[in-house]
Amino acid sequence: MSFRIDRRRFLMGSSAVLAAGAAGFRPAFADDTNLRQIFWGSKARADRTFQANDLYTKANPATKISGEFYAWNDYWPKLATMTGGGNAPDIIQMDYRYIVEYANRQAIAPLDSFVGKELDLHDFDQDQIEGGKVGGKLFGISLGANSVASIVNTKAFEEAGFPVPDNNSTYDDLMAAGEAFKKANIRGGMKAFQDGSGVEPLLENWLRQRGKALYTADGKLAFDGDDMVAWFKLWKGLRDAGAVVGPDDQALDTGPLESTMVALGKAAVTFANSNQLIAFQAIVKDPVTIASFPRIAKGSKGGHYRKPSMFWSIAGASKLQSDSAKYLSFFVNDKTAAPVIGIERGIPCSASVRDLIAPGLSPQDQISLHFVSNLGDLIGPIPPSPPANAGEVDTQLITASQEVAFGQKSPEDAGPEFVKTASDILSRKG
Amino acid sequence: MTVRSIDGGVAAAQGAARASAWSKFWHRNAAGYGFLTPWLIGFFGLTIGPALISLYLSFTDFNLLQAPTWVGDANYLRIFTADPKFLQAMRVTFFYVLFSVPLKLAFALAVAMLLNRGLKGLPLYRAVFYLPSLLGASVAIAVLWRQLFQGDGLINRLLATVGIEGPSWISNPRYALWTLVLLSIWQFGSPMIIFLAGLRQIPGDMYEAAAIDGASKPRQFWSITLPLLTPVVFFNAIIQTIDAFKSFTPAFIISSGTGNPINSTLFYTLYLYQEAFGFFRMGYAAALAWILLIIIAVFTGVSFLSSRYWVHYDE
Numbered sequence: 001m002s003f004r005i006d007r008r009r010f011l012m013g014s015s016a017v018l019a020a021g022a023a024g025f026r027p028a029f030a031d032d033t034n035l036r037q038i039f040w041g042s043k044a045r046a047d048r049t050f051q052a053n054d055l056y057t058k059a060n061p062a063t064k065i066s067g068e069f070y071a072w073n074d075y076w077p078k079l080a081t082m083t084g085g086g087n088a089p090d091i092i093q094m095d096y097r098y099i100v101e102y103a104n105r106q107a108i109a110p111l112d113s114f115v116g117k118e119l120d121l122h123d124f125d126q127d128q129i130e131g132g133k134v135g136g137k138l139f140g141i142s143l144g145a146n147s148v149a150s151i152v153n154t155k156a157f158e159e160a161g162f163p164v165p166d167n168n169s170t171y172d173d174l175m176a177a178g179e180a181f182k183k184a185n186i187r188g189g190m191k192a193f194q195d196g197s198g199v200e201p202l203l204e205n206w207l208r209q210r211g212k213a214l215y216t217a218d219g220k221l222a223f224d225g226d227d228m229v230a231w232f233k234l235w236k237g238l239r240d241a242g243a244v245v246g247p248d249d250q251a252l253d254t255g256p257l258e259s260t261m262v263a264l265g266k267a268a269v270t271f272a273n274s275n276q277l278i279a280f281q282a283i284v285k286d287p288v289t290i291a292s293f294p295r296i297a298k299g300s301k302g303g304h305y306r307k308p309s310m311f312w313s314i315a316g317a318s319k320l321q322s323d324s325a326k327y328l329s330f331f332v333n334d335k336t337a338a339p340v341i342g343i344e345r346g347i348p349c350s351a352s353v354r355d356l357i358a359p360g361l362s363p364q365d366q367i368s369l370h371f372v373s374n375l376g377d378l379i380g381p382i383p384p385s386p387p388a389n390a391g392e393v394d395t396q397l398i399t400a401s402q403e404v405a406f407g408q409k410s411p412e413d414a415g416p417e418f419v420k421t422a423s424d425i426l427s428r429k430g
Numbered sequence: 431m432t433v434r435s436i437d438g439g440v441a442a443a444q445g446a447a448r449a450s451a452w453s454k455f456w457h458r459n460a461a462g463y464g465f466l467t468p469w470l471i472g473f474f475g476l477t478i479g480p481a482l483i484s485l486y487l488s489f490t491d492f493n494l495l496q497a498p499t500w501v502g503d504a505n506y507l508r509i510f511t512a513d514p515k516f517l518q519a520m521r522v523t524f525f526y527v528l529f530s531v532p533l534k535l536a537f538a539l540a541v542a543m544l545l546n547r548g549l550k551g552l553p554l555y556r557a558v559f560y561l562p563s564l565l566g567a568s569v570a571i572a573v574l575w576r577q578l579f580q581g582d583g584l585i586n587r588l589l590a591t592v593g594i595e596g597p598s599w600i601s602n603p604r605y606a607l608w609t610l611v612l613l614s615i616w617q618f619g620s621p622m623i624i625f626l627a628g629l630r631q632i633p634g635d636m637y638e639a640a641a642i643d644g645a646s647k648p649r650q651f652w653s654i655t656l657p658l659l660t661p662v663v664f665f666n667a668i669i670q671t672i673d674a675f676k677s678f679t680p681a682f683i684i685s686s687g688t689g690n691p692i693n694s695t696l697f698y699t700l701y702l703y704q705e706a707f708g709f710f711r712m713g714y715a716a717a718l719a720w721i722l723l724i725i726i727a728v729f730t731g732v733s734f735l736s737s738r739y740w741v742h743y744d745e
Contacts, residue, residue, distance in 0.1 A: 073687055077707030084494030105495040188582070247691075248581055251601035254686035392709050395688070402692045406603055429491070 033323050037067040038082075039093035039310075040075035041345075042257060042279040048344050052337040056330050063323060065091075073255050083107045088315040090324045094140045095310055096131070100385050103134035108313040110137040114325035120333055121350075128349040131308040131382065140311025141328050144346020147304050147372055147379075148201045148293055149274040151260075155286035156268035160184040160192070165269065167292040167378060171234065174294050178243020181268070192243055193269045194261035195250040197235035198401030200394045202271045205293045205303040206231065208380055219387030221423055229415030232404045236411055247405035258283060275309050275346040277368050289364075290371050292378050302380030306372065309346030347372045393422045488716035498713060505717035516718070518693050519701035525607060526697065527674040530614040535666055538618040542625035543655075556623065563619030571613070572683035576600055579609045600684065603694040610680050610695060621666040628662030629655070660741045668733055675726050678703065698722055 039049065046069045053065040068089075070078055076098070082088045083102075092108060102108045115121055115138065121129060125145070132140035150165060157164045162180035165173065177192040196202040204214045213222040238244045249266045253259050257276070261267035263283050272280070277290050293303060312331065314324045330337060338353045343365050348354050354369075361369060400418040403409040409417070463470075488505060490498035509516050545555055565571050578584045581598035589596045599605045632655065640650050656663075678699040681689065687703065689696030702722070706715035 080494045080707065080710055102495070105493075107495050248598035248601050251603075251691040252576070252580060252598065254688055254690065256686060259686070389709070395704075395708075398688070398690065399692055402603070402690060406692065408603075408692065 033063045033320060035063060035065045035091060035320060035324060035327060036089035037065055037091040038075075038079060038089040039067065039069050040072045041069055041093075042282065044279050044282045045069070045344055048341050051340045052331060055334070055337050055340065056327060059330070059334075059336075060326075063327075065327065071256055083315070083317075086317060088317055090315055090318040090320050091327060092313045092315055093143075093310055094313040096307055097386055097390060099132070099140050099311060099313070100134050101388060102313070103137075103139040106316040108139050109316045109318065109321055110139060111141070111314065111325060111328075112138050114322065118322050118325035119329045123351045124332070125349040125351070127306070127382075128308055132311050140308070140313045141332060142308035142311055142346075142349050143332070144275060144309045144343060144348055145306045145372055146273050146275040146309035146346040147306055147375060148205060149272060149277070149290040149371060150293060151262050151270045151272050151277065151280045152289050152291055153262055153268040153284060153286050154289050156181075156186065156190060159186045160190075160268070162192070164289065165291040165294075167375070168295065168298070169291060170295045170298060170300075175238060175241060175243050178238060178241060182242050187265065190265065191245045191261075191267045193238070193245075194253070194267045194271065195235060195239060195244045195247070195401070195405060196271050197232060197405065198250075198398040199271045200397050201273075202293055203231060203397065204383075206296060208305075208383075209296045209300045209303040213383055215384065215386055215390065217384045219426065221419060221426065223419075225416035225419045227415075228418050229411050232401070232411030232414050235401070236404060239405060247402065250405065251402060262288070273309065274368055274371050275344065277364060278342075278344045281364060289367055292375065295378075301377045304375050304378040305380055305382045306375070307382055343368050387426060389425050389428060392425045396421055396425060484716040484719060487713050488720050490713040492712040492716075493710040494712055495710075501713065505714045506721075508714070509717060509721065515693065515696070515701060519689075519696050519698045522607060522689075522694065522696050523675060523677075523698040526611060526614075526677065527671060530611045531667065531670045531674050533611065534615045534618050534670060535621055535663065537615050538621035538666070539625050539659075539663075541618065542622045542629055545622075545626060546629045556626070559622060560619035563617045565617075569683055572680065575609060575613055575680075575684060601691055603692040606685075606691055606694045610684070613680050614674065614677070621670060624662055624666055625659070628659050632658045657742050661743055664733070664737055664741045668730055671729055671733070672726055675722065675729070 037049075037053070039045070041049075046067070049067060049069070053067060056065060057063060069075075075093075079088070079092065088107065094102060094108065099108070103110075111119060119141070121141075125142075128142035128145060129138065132138055132142050152165055154164050157177075160177075160181045161184055162177050165177070174193055181190060181192040200214070207213055207223050207227060210227065212227060216222045235244070239246070244250075245261055245266050249261065249264075252264060252266075253261060257263060257272075257279055260270040260272070260280075262270035262280060270280075271293065274290055277288065280288050295303070312328045314321050314328070318324060331341070332348065332350055333353065335353075335356060338348065338357050339360055341348075342357065343361065347369055348357070358366075358369060396418065400409075400414050400421075404411055404414045487498055489500060489502060491501050492498035541559055545552060545559070549555060576583070579599035580586075580601065581596075583599075585599065586596040597605065600609050636654050636658075637650055640654055645653065676699060677697055681695045681697045681700050682703070685695050685700075687700065687708070689700050689704070698718070699722070702715050702718045705711045705718060
């Protein structure tokens with residue numbers, strides 16, 4: 001899935017080297033610094049990143065950056081294999097879910113010694129610096145704050161004649177929107193919402209509004225079977241009423257953005273992250289916007305939190321750590337790079353960068369920017385980073401939700417069963 | 431003293447003889463082994479070596495980032511006593527093997543017989559029918575399959591014209607695996623080519639004689655074609671069975687590696703991949719791999735043992 005260094009670019013590059021050589025210029029050779037970079041994301045992200053890389057190379061002609069990117073699902077196996085093989089790229093995009101694991105295994109390097117020198121963080125948001133720390137040491141530079149968000153196809157809501165969801169929408173509104181869509185019967189039976197019963201961040205948001213959480217600080221489940229029964233029942237109700245997409249359609253969503261219900265046109269709302277608005281807009285023809293996840297009741301608070309959307313980290317085995325740190329500093333501070341990078345990875349954490357790019361942002365980017373800064377009472381404290389094996393629990397939630405959706409299990413059976421399986425997964429060593 | 435010195439002399443003589451045999455052997459074969467070196471390096475360095483390492487890893491906990499730690503038979507114990515996903519993967523894989531292999535072989539044989547009737551432009555047809563096998567497990571085919579078999583896909587539109595409202599085949603746990611079986615059958619090219627070669631080996635005068643004796647076409651098939659073709663059937667069956675057990679890509683691409691809906695397409699190798707690269711349990715995955723190796727070995731062994739009762743090698 002890597003699009004970097006395609007053939008054309010390679011040919012152009014090598015002929016440029018040849019031309020430079022022929023003309024007596026110094027061609028790119030071994031004394032140049034070659035930074036390797038790896039990240040996950042869409043083509044839209046890759047384009048922005050590579051553009052920023054080109055700017056960096058223009059400012060630092062002796063440094064070349066070769067980046068590769070993968071879809072989320074493919075990214076982690078790739079990174080783990082490279083790391084295990086002692087071949088990890090210098091600059092690594094890291095996620096909140098994995099940073100503890102990688103830091104504890106010295107697969108990524110502590111960055112404290114670079115701060116104030118190569119790495120300029122003088123007007124960086126303090127909470128975002130804290131978010132990149134593991135055991136008191138800085139292991140990741142946050143590339144933006146974001147929050148979970150509903151991605152909403154506004155045109156579809158107009159066609160259905162129902163008000164577009166906003167930050168005050170509740171699960172009851174979700175049902176009402178479903179009714180309206182059913183009555184309007186637009187686009188061959190488009191539903192209002194995706195089936196969210198297998199969406200882990202949505203479950204977390206819902207649990208937090210009930211005063212619970214996904215995980216405790218010591219890595220155990222922070223909810224019980226009754227919560228899960230209620231959760232599966234809630235979605236069964238919506239499903240039976242035809243307010244959300246049926247199980248056959250929902251199962252087409254296998255993870256990538258392109259297979260989500262909004263992208264496939266099966267539903268007008270998909271549950272995702274605020275910074276993904278840009279990526280969604282790139283593949284959905286209708287205008288899309290974002291709203292909070294539904295509230296469980298009017299005035300219910302604290303389901304959301306501002307989290308580092310992702311980090312840049314530096315490989316523990318990298319020989320070019322200080323060069324990499326310089327690049328990181330450029331990426332989060334540079335005035336020429338900032339407009340290129342925009343808010344695609346999240347709202348920038350440097351105050352001056354935010355001020356610089358805010359006026360030039362497209363109306364849609366403005367939506368993102370304002371959404372994250374104006375969540376108000378929806379915001380609660382940031383939870384501890386998830387335990388090892390949390391990824392497998394996520395997988396198990398999808399399986400359990402499908403078992404209920406396809407009618408293989410009742411919510412009453414599936415709830416306690418999921419809690420048991422998830423606990424087993426968490427207690428499994430190795 | 432004398433005895434010993436005689437003994438010593440004999441030993442020395444034997445040693446010299448052995449040494450000269452060795453040097454003779456070496457002299458004669460050195461060039462051969464020289465030419466074999468690239469293969470030998472590949473075989474020991476890239477096949478046997480890693481296989482032995484994976485055997486070792488199957489007795490360890492290994493997450494790629496840290497050195498492996500020895501855990502004895504814990505991985506195997508868990509697989510056989512406390513792993514519902516292993517059982518699910520076995521169910522899916524055996525279902526797939528049991529249905530896809532015979533159906534694919536039957537289909538390949540049928541097409542091969544159609545093509546074996548002295549058609550004009552045979553090479554063209556052969557190439558056309560082989561095409562799906564080349565496209566094989568590409569991403570494009572996975573996308574095509576989704577387009578064909580999803581709720582509003584082509585198949586359902588065709589069914590709708592005769593008044594049948596089909597489900598979303600590819601995302602329904604009851605049918606998803608069948609779409610993969612179908613995909614496998616569609617890629618019947620290589621067994622077909624081999625069948626075709628086998629059919630051409632059967633002397634035409636046998637059919638002539640049978641026809642004179644009044645044997646009908648079906649009778650000719652059962653009494654001449656099939657028996658004489660059994661070596662080819664046997665070969666194809668073994669190759670296809672091994673392939674089906676190892677099948678990975680179709681399920682991986684169509685379900686983005688999840689094996690969903692409800693693990694209904696969780697092929698054994700896909701589960702192995704998830705454990706290894708999704709959850710970084712390399713030791714556990716290595717144990718799974720060795721179990722698969724043994725299963726395939728047993729299947730192949732049983733096939734060979736049974737072959738003497740149904741495979742006819744003529745002459």
